[in-house]
Amino acid sequence: MTIHGEHPFLPPESDRSPVRRFRGRLPSPVGLWTTSYDGRRAGLTVSSMVVADGEPGHILGLIDPDSELWEALREAGTAVVSLLGEPHRQLADAFGYVAPAPGGPFRMAEWTETEWGPALASATTWAGCRLVDPAPPELGWSLAVSLEIQHVELADDTQPALVHRRGRYGTA
Structure with missing residues (x-):
């Protein structure tokens, strides 16, 4: 077995979209969007998001339409958006489905059930939201x-x- 210093599934830079490469140069906060519906949980690491202040405030995120999160979020109508910190790198990769998570990524941390879904217990900042x-x-x-x-x-x-x-x- 050989361990590489590069991401094993990442295409060569010359094969990547110039728009994606442009976006990649913008530092983005790493959020974890979680929800639960009908007894099952779903979550996804999201870095393409923006928060708009107002009454009420909003979070806009770019979500994969084929993700388990989107399917569950559409049904549940609520979500928790947790902002991740330095200790959450492995969790971010697990919920981004780029690292293994035996038993699923929800087994990697403690969670608090809220009316909006599961909130990461170790997150210092989170928001309960409605779709x-x-x-x-x-x-x-x-x-x-x-x-x-x-x-x-x-x-x-x-x-x-x-x-x-x-x-x-x-x-940051």
């Missing part, structure tokens, strides 16, 4: 999913935020 439109518009290869923020938890913010840039994690 705005069960048929969101397509945007590129993704769905432009809008969530209305109904509740925000802000704990001591001493851990560095996890950010994603050019296929790698860093902190």
Whole structure:
């Protein structure tokens, strides 16, 4: 067995979309979107998201239309968006389906059940949200999913935020 320093499934840079390469140069916060419906949980690491302040506030995220998260979110109508920190790198990869998670990624951490879905117990910041439109518009290869923020938890913010840039994690 050989361990490589590069991502084994990543196409060569010359074969990647220039738009994706442009986007990859923007540092993005790493969020974990989770929901539960009919006794099963679903989650996905999302770094293509923006938060809009207002009454109410909104989170807009680009979600894979074929993901388990989208299927469950559409049915449940609610989600928790947790902002990940430095200690959550492995969890981010597991929920991004680029690292193994025997028994599923939800077994890798402790969770608190909320009215919006499972919240990562070790996340210092999370929002409980309601899905705005069960048929969101397509945007590129993704769905432009809008969530209305109904509740925000802000704990001591001493851990560095996890950010994603050019296929790698860093902190901000």
